[in-house]
Amino acid sequence: GQQLNQSPQSMFIQEGEDVSMNCTSSSIFNTWLWYKQDPGEGPVLLIALYKAGELTSNGRLTAQFGITRKDSFLNISASIPSDVGIYFCAGLANFGNEKLTFGTGTRLTIIP
């Protein structure tokens, strides 16, 4: 099935660094979501974006809904060890169509 393209695929950073990742699609989405998944767990919702151009923050996390409706970005500032995990974007195409399309994931590793 279709999956959104996420980049980078993996990141190796030092604690305290800022992180940026993005997600692109060939088609338009009306809602963009960012999830974090830890090993052996289900995805946990971090941020939801409902409007093109919207910029939303959740603590050290900031996400933006691209104006073309075909992309979204997630930034993490001042990374800490518990930020380690896999980050997924997900898009919802149409209201009333509840099928989420997920990205391929960005694996974040913090180097001691």
Place this chain on the structure above:
Amino acid sequence: GAGVSQSPRYKVAKRGQDVALRCDPISGHVSLFWYQQALGQGPEFLTYFQNEAQLDKSGLPSDRFFAERPEGSVSTLKIQRTQQEDSAVYLCASSSYRNTEAFFGQGTRLTVV
């Protein structure tokens, strides 16, 4: 419990065996979703229920896959005659209204040998 509960957490099946995976959603949640997550991939949509009605089953990969939610609460995903390519983590999620507020369970890891 407070969250979405899935059982079993792990299942090993011999090829050709039938399996049933259970999902207990958050109490009162109307919507329930099943996703399949292959190793190293993002979750892929399988099917969606609103109460007991299955509104979208377009993601089910074959007619060997069947899902039900007869009383609008607990749901079961059944896979008949399992194949090796069915090996994956099966995630269940529930929400009170829209998918954007869905909470995921820990998943069931199915390994077909």
